[in-house]
Amino acid sequence: MTATKVRAIRFERFQPDSPTELAELRRQRVLCGWGTEEGTIEKWCEQVQRGVKNLYWIWTEPAPVFPEQEHLNLEREKVGPPPPDPAFTPVGHVSLDWEDYGGEDELADKSKGILTLASFFILVSQQGGGLGSRVMKEMEAMAAGPELDASFVTLNTLDGEVSRQPEFWAKMGVAPGRNNEEWYTRLGYEAFRRGIPRYPSKAVDGTEFLAEAVLMRKRIK
Numbered sequence: 001m002t003a004t005k006v007r008a009i010r011f012e013r014f015q016p017d018s019p020t021e022l023a024e025l026r027r028q029r030v031l032c033g034w035g036t037e038e039g040t041i042e043k044w045c046e047q048v049q050r051g052v053k054n055l056y057w058i059w060t061e062p063a064p065v066f067p068e069q070e071h072l073n074l075e076r077e078k079v080g081p082p083p084p085d086p087a088f089t090p091v092g093h094v095s096l097d098w099e100d101y102g103g104e105d106e107l108a109d110k111s112k113g114i115l116t117l118a119s120f121f122i123l124v125s126q127q128g129g130g131l132g133s134r135v136m137k138e139m140e141a142m143a144a145g146p147e148l149d150a151s152f153v154t155l156n157t158l159d160g161e162v163s164r165q166p167e168f169w170a171k172m173g174v175a176p177g178r179n180n181e182e183w184y185t186r187l188g189y190e191a192f193r194r195g196i197p198r199y200p201s202k203a204v205d206g207t208e209f210l211a212e213a214v215l216m217r218k219r220i221k
């Protein structure tokens with residue numbers, strides 16, 4: 001499916017007290033396949049309420065034509081649940097945080113103007129058409145703007161050295177995914193620490209392990 005040509009992107013703050021928005025966030029995390037462990041969304045809501053997490057829905061104009069069923073990001077042959085409310089259909093979500101949910105102080109520090117980009121997902125049907133890169137540019141502009149006034153944007157993603165190994169994906173029982181570290185490198189981010197056990201994952205044989213992260217940063221002003 002080809003993503004609809006996007007003319008404009010709009011960001012709307014996630015409202016943690018809206019049952020529809022909570023249900024859609026849960027659905028989008030299931031579709032994403034990462035950050036699905038119990039308690040994640042509750043922690044995000046608590047961070048939003050404390051004002052350390054700026055979580056936004058991503059909307060595009062014109063409104064996209066969605067497929068009948070949205071495919072899962074990690075297991076692309078499978079489809080996921082429908083939107084809980086057909087009138088509420090953002091194409092993804094993204095966040096700019098003053099506190100890393102994983103407790104890495106190097107990722108976020110308001111006193112040093114270090115903001116971390118997290119919780120980033122675009123529906124599979126809308127990926128691959130340049131939307132992600134445009135969202136990154138708009139997030140950087142927002143981070144540098146008067147409200148947040150940050151000097152650096154950091155992020156964490158699956159360590160590219162792990163992502164490059166076919167054995168990693170075979171262990172997960174899914175087809176090899178894209179190398180996000182390489183994608184962020186093309187957008188100007190530099191790795192500053194890698195090999196950090198971080199993402200709760202389950203191997204096909206049922207073994208639980210932490211997949212390794214790389215931490216990256218970019219000076220934005």
Ligand SMILES: CC(C)(COP(=O)(O)OP(=O)(O)OC[C@H]1O[C@@H](n2cnc3c(N)ncnc32)[C@H](O)[C@@H]1OP(=O)(O)O)[C@@H](O)C(=O)NCCC(=O)NCCS
Nearest residue numbers: 073120121122126127128129130131132133134156157180
């Ligand atoms: C990472 C993500 C936000 C990027 O969004 P996107 O809209 O796909 O981004 P873009 O289209 O701007 O860039 C995707 C790149 O992959 C390439 N690509 C090729 N085929 C693709 C496909 N079928 N799907 C996605 N990307 C594809 C694009 O050509 C592009 O490469 P380029 O930057 O060299 O041009 C999105 O893929 C996503 O939500 N992935 C799953 C969750 C995730 O990994 N989040 C980030 C965690 S840190």
